[in-house]
Amino acid sequence: MIKAxxxxxxxxxxxxxxxxxxxxLVFSYPYSSGSNSGPRNTWELIVMISYDSWGWFLMIGIAFIAYVxxxxxxxxR
Known part of the structure; x- marks a missing residue:
């Protein structure tokens, strides 16, 4: 049990x-009115980060799942 x-x-x-x-794929990019406008809340920050780094997140996530x-x-065995 502990090993599992x-x-x-x-x-x-x-x-x-x-x-x-x-x-x-599910959420659209948060609205920004200018180049210096940032996210209004934590959720928009998470969506912005996922837009910028989705490839890395996908590769690392698949690597963790394959490792397990x-x-x-x-x-x-």
Whole structure:
């Protein structure tokens, strides 16, 4: 039971990163009236960051999920 728990943190992090990478597919870029206008709240900041770095989030998230899958497969042997 305790051995199985060590797989959860990287798996949850990988799922979270993949979901953040998918945000630009669902939400439009927040409105900005000029070059110096920033996000109005934390949610807009998260959406802006996901637009800028979605590729990195997707690659790292898939790598975490693949790591957990390979570790679980190796642990079952």
């Amino acid at each position: 728990l060590k797989f959860y943190p990287p798996l949850l992090l990988g799922i979270w990163l993949v979901l953040v990478a998918a945000m630009p 899958a390979l570790r679980q497969k190796r642990a079952r």
